[in-house]
Amino acid sequence: MKSIYIHPLPVRVWHWLNALGFLALIATGVQIRYLDLFEVLSFRTAVVAHNYIGFALIANYFLWLGFYLFTDKITVYLPEMNAKKFFADSWRQLKFYGYGIFLGEENPHHPTIYHKFNPLQIMMYQIVMLLFMPILFVSGLLLWDVQRFATLVNMLGGVRVVANVHVLMFIVFIGFLLMHLYLITLGHSRFAHIKAMITGFEEVHDKPKS
Numbered sequence: 001m002k003s004i005y006i007h008p009l010p011v012r013v014w015h016w017l018n019a020l021g022f023l024a025l026i027a028t029g030v031q032i033r034y035l036d037l038f039e040v041l042s043f044r045t046a047v048v049a050h051n052y053i054g055f056a057l058i059a060n061y062f063l064w065l066g067f068y069l070f071t072d073k074i075t076v077y078l079p080e081m082n083a084k085k086f087f088a089d090s091w092r093q094l095k096f097y098g099y100g101i102f103l104g105e106e107n108p109h110h111p112t113i114y115h116k117f118n119p120l121q122i123m124m125y126q127i128v129m130l131l132f133m134p135i136l137f138v139s140g141l142l143l144w145d146v147q148r149f150a151t152l153v154n155m156l157g158g159v160r161v162v163a164n165v166h167v168l169m170f171i172v173f174i175g176f177l178l179m180h181l182y183l184i185t186l187g188h189s190r191f192a193h194i195k196a197m198i199t200g201f202e203e204v205h206d207k208p209k210s
Helices: 009-033 043-069 072-077 083-098 119-144 150-155 159-183 192-199
Strands: 002-005 201-204
Touching: 009 043, 009 159, 009 192, 043 072, 043 119, 072 119, 083 119, 119 159, 192 201
Parallel strands: none
Antiparallel strands: 002 201
């Protein structure tokens, strides 16, 4: 077992701001959507808070994007270019998550600062961060001021379609959050990954010699 510095400070700050922001968005979003069931805040207060938090998270997203685009850490999101090796590594990781972990087998992925995600994580994060996140933000922006963006809203099928897409993204991110909360418990101890996201240092097993 060794400790490696795997989460730079900007990434950790972004991560925790993003986590807190999304929890706040979920809380205010549920309040707005199901006003007849939840009355913690007034409707207007919930809408205003939701909008401000949404803009803050959009800014936070571009800070994340800028950090990875303009530093050498972008490699953590780049998949293996050898297709055969990529799918072999993905299958090995899938088997580990499917049953190997329950048999006490060692995780086949050994993270480094430039390659900290396994193939399945790379695919998932690319979909979430480069597809779902922009859809969530754009749909939210259109709903923020429907009159200003009326032409685009109508091109996309109207307010109901945009609102349904936004809610669909809400459901997707709830599912992602639940999966994320489960996966962060799969370190060598239950809170190892959480500790790493606070300190920046991840404790990993030495890569076995081939």
